[in-house]
Amino acid sequence: MDTGGKRADKIAVMTLTLFPVRLLLAAFMMLLAWPFALAASLGPAERDPEQPLALWRKVVDFLLVAIMRTMWFIGGFHRVAVKGRQALPTEAAIFTLAPHSSYFDAIPVTMTMSSIVMKAESRNIPIWGTLIKYIRPVFVSRSDQDSRRKTVEEIKRRVQSNGKWPQIMIFPEGTCTNRTCLITFKPGAFIPGVPVQPVVLRYPNKLDTITWTWQGPGALEILWLTLCQFHNQVEIEFLPVYSPSEEEKKDPALYARNVRSVMAEALGVSVTDYTFEDCQLALAEGQLRLPADTCLLEFARLVRSLGLKPEKLEKDLDRYAESARMKRGGKMSVSEFAAYLGVPVSDTLADMFSLFDESGSSEMDPREYVVALSVVCRPAQTLDTMQLAFKMYGSQEDGSIDEDALSSILKTALGVAELTVTDLFQAIDQEEKGKITFADFDRFAEMYPDFAKEYLYPDQLPFESCAQTPPAPTPNGFCADFSPENSDAGRKPVRKKLD
Incomplete structure (x- = not known):
C-alpha cells in the first residue's frame, strides 16, 4: 500500500478511537478551568491589578496554567520545549511572537498567562470568553472606528505601569502564515517605544497539521487532523530583550523591521516586505x-x-x-x-x-x-x-x-x-x-x-x-509567491506596467 493510503487508514483509525477521546477530555479541561477563571475575572476589567498579587490569585494562576497545560498534553503536545529565559515584566512589558501560523499559538499565551490583543466579540463566546477575560486582554472593537487609536493608548498605559499589568503578547504579523518567511510586522507593538522580548515558535512535526491560514484547510479540519496525530511538537524560544534606540523609538516601522530581522535570523528564514493585505x-x-x-x-x-x-x-x-x-x-x-x-x-x-x-x-x-x-x-x-x-x-x-x-x-x-x-x-x-x-x-x-x-x-x-511546494514541513496555505525566493527585504526593482 502506498504512503498516502497508509496515512488515510491511520487517520480513519485515529478518528474512531483517539480523536473523540481527546476532544471530550480537552472540552472537560476547559469546563474545569471555567469556574476559576470566572471567579478571578469578576470586577471592572480596566481596574489596575493589585500589587503584590493576593495569595488566592496566585493559586488560581497556578491551577489555570496546570489545567491548560494538561489540555495541551491531552491534545498530543506531550512536551513543550522552552529555550531562553522569559523576561520579567519590568524588563520587557511586550512579547512579540512570530511566526503566527495556528490557533495552537495559544500555547505560549496559556503558559505565560500573558494578555493579548483580540476582537471584542470574543468576550461573548461561552466558556472561552470567560477564559479570555481572565488574562485581561486588550479588546479591539470593529464597530468603533476609533478603536485602533484607543487600543494603542491602552497598550501604552499598561506597558508604562512598571510591571503592574501582565505582559502583553502580540503577533505583529497580524495574520497566520505558513512559516516559510516573516511578512511585514504591524507597528502596534512598537509604537510605545519600550523594550520588547521577541519570542519565536517552531512546530518541528514530520507532518504539518498545525498550520491554519486563510488559504487551505479550515479550522475544524486542522483541529481534527492534529488531534488524530499521536504526538505533536512545539518549541518556544525566548530571545534576548530588544531595547530600541532613540531613532527606533521615533520610528515604529524601523523598530518593527529591526526586530523582525532578529527573529528571522533566529528562525533561519528570510523576510518579505509584502503584507497580508x-x-x-x-x-x-x-x-x-x-x-x-x-x-x-x-x-x-x-x-x-x-x-x-x-x-x-x-x-x-x-x-x-x-x-x-x-x-x-x-x-x-x-x-x-x-x-x-x-x-x-x-x-x-x-x-x-x-x-x-x-x-x-x-x-x-x-x-x-x-x-x-x-x-x-x-x-x-x-x-x-x-x-x-x-x-x-x-x-x-x-x-x-x-x-x-x-x-x-x-x-x-x-x-x-x-x-x-x-x-x-x-x-x-x-x-x-x-x-x-x-x-x-x-x-x-x-x-x-x-x-x-x-x-x-x-x-x-x-x-x-501559486502554492509551490516549499521545504518541509509542507505548509497548508499562504501564497508561496510571497516567499523569500520572490521578494527580498530591501527595495524591490520597479517593473513598468507597459513597455
Whole structure:
C-alpha cells in the first residue's frame, strides 16, 4: 500500500478511537478551568491589578496554567520545549511572537498567562470568553472606528505601569502564515517605544497539521487532523530583550523591521516586505483574478510606502476619477502627479510613476492610477472598478469606449504589460459598432462570469495555483509567491506596467 493510503487508514483509525477521546477530555479541561477563571475575572476589567498579587490569585494562576497545560498534553503536545529565559515584566512589558501560523499559538499565551490583543466579540463566546477575560486582554472593537487609536493608548498605559499589568503578547504579523518567511510586522507593538522580548515558535512535526491560514484547510479540519496525530511538537524560544534606540523609538516601522530581522535570523528564514493585505489582493475572488506576473502588488507596496492608506483612499476614488476624467486623456509629469496625490516628489513616487510611464516619455495617464487604485482598494469588486473606468474613458455622448480604451483599462486592472482584448471586445460588441458601453460590459459579465479566464488568459494560471511546494514541513496555505525566493527585504526593482 502506498504512503498516502497508509496515512488515510491511520487517520480513519485515529478518528474512531483517539480523536473523540481527546476532544471530550480537552472540552472537560476547559469546563474545569471555567469556574476559576470566572471567579478571578469578576470586577471592572480596566481596574489596575493589585500589587503584590493576593495569595488566592496566585493559586488560581497556578491551577489555570496546570489545567491548560494538561489540555495541551491531552491534545498530543506531550512536551513543550522552552529555550531562553522569559523576561520579567519590568524588563520587557511586550512579547512579540512570530511566526503566527495556528490557533495552537495559544500555547505560549496559556503558559505565560500573558494578555493579548483580540476582537471584542470574543468576550461573548461561552466558556472561552470567560477564559479570555481572565488574562485581561486588550479588546479591539470593529464597530468603533476609533478603536485602533484607543487600543494603542491602552497598550501604552499598561506597558508604562512598571510591571503592574501582565505582559502583553502580540503577533505583529497580524495574520497566520505558513512559516516559510516573516511578512511585514504591524507597528502596534512598537509604537510605545519600550523594550520588547521577541519570542519565536517552531512546530518541528514530520507532518504539518498545525498550520491554519486563510488559504487551505479550515479550522475544524486542522483541529481534527492534529488531534488524530499521536504526538505533536512545539518549541518556544525566548530571545534576548530588544531595547530600541532613540531613532527606533521615533520610528515604529524601523523598530518593527529591526526586530523582525532578529527573529528571522533566529528562525533561519528570510523576510518579505509584502503584507497580508497584498495576499488578499492577489487572491481576491473578483471576476478579474490577477495573473501571476501582475505588478499591482508592487503598486500596492508603493502606495503604502507613500503613507497612503488604501482603506482611506477608497473614499476619494470618485474625486480622483473626476479629476482624471476632466483631463480627457491628458498626461501628467512626475511633479504634476505629486500635486495630484498631494505628496512630495520622492524616489518612491518616481517608482510608482514609472509603473504608468508607458513609453518612457516621463508622462503618465492619471486614469490608469485611478483604475489600479480601485483594484487595490476593492479587489473583489470588479464591476465597480470597470464602471469607474468607463466614466473616465467613455465618450461624452454615450459613455462608450473603443477597443484601445478597453485594452488600457484591463491592462491596468490586471497589472500586466501585454494583453490581447480583441476577442473579448468582439464578443461584447455583438452589433459591431466598434464601441461598447458599461451596460454592454455589465450584461456580458453577468452572462459569462468567467470571461477573464476564457478570453484574456485562457492558458495562464492565476494566483490560485501559486502554492509551490516549499521545504518541509509542507505548509497548508499562504501564497508561496510571497516567499523569500520572490521578494527580498530591501527595495524591490520597479517593473513598468507597459513597455
